[in-house]
Amino acid sequence: xxxxxxxxxxxxxxxxxxxxxxxxxxxxxxxxxxxxxxxxxxxxxxxxxxxxxxxxxxxxxxxxxxxxxxxxxxxxxxxxxxxxxxxxxxxxxxxxxxxxxxxxxxxxxxxxxxxxxxxxxx
Numbered sequence: 407x408x409x410x411x412x413x414x415x416x417x418x419x420x421x422x423x424x425x426x427x428x429x430x431x432x433x434x435x436x437x438x439x440x441x442x443x444x445x446x447x448x449x450x451x452x453x454x455x456x457x458x459x460x461x462x463x464x465x466x467x468x469x470x471x472x473x474x475x476x477x478x479x480x481x482x483x484x485x486x487x488x489x490x491x492x493x494x495x496x497x498x499x500x501x502x503x504x505x506x507x508x509x510x511x512x513x514x515x516x517x518x519x520x521x522x523x524x525x526x527x528x
Contacts, residue, residue: 415522428502444498
């Protein structure tokens, strides 16, 4: 019912910047809490950032705070992740997710995109 499509991933230099986008269709976008997660093969999916549905309050994992910024455009049904000063450990498959709950737990997010790959080079 709710479809999420990520884009914007690619190869970027360490210290560089990249902006990910997630387009949402189905349901009512303005009612969803939106989040970005990332995952490396062999490790658990990790919460990165989220933004609330109404007032736009944000949360970040400590490792990206000050470098990453999550935002949303409700008129375009799109959520973004601006990533600056990228580090090697930021390399991962990044997923967009939606929930109607106030949570950072991946098990509580019921709608997921297919992911977009972020690869770091020196």
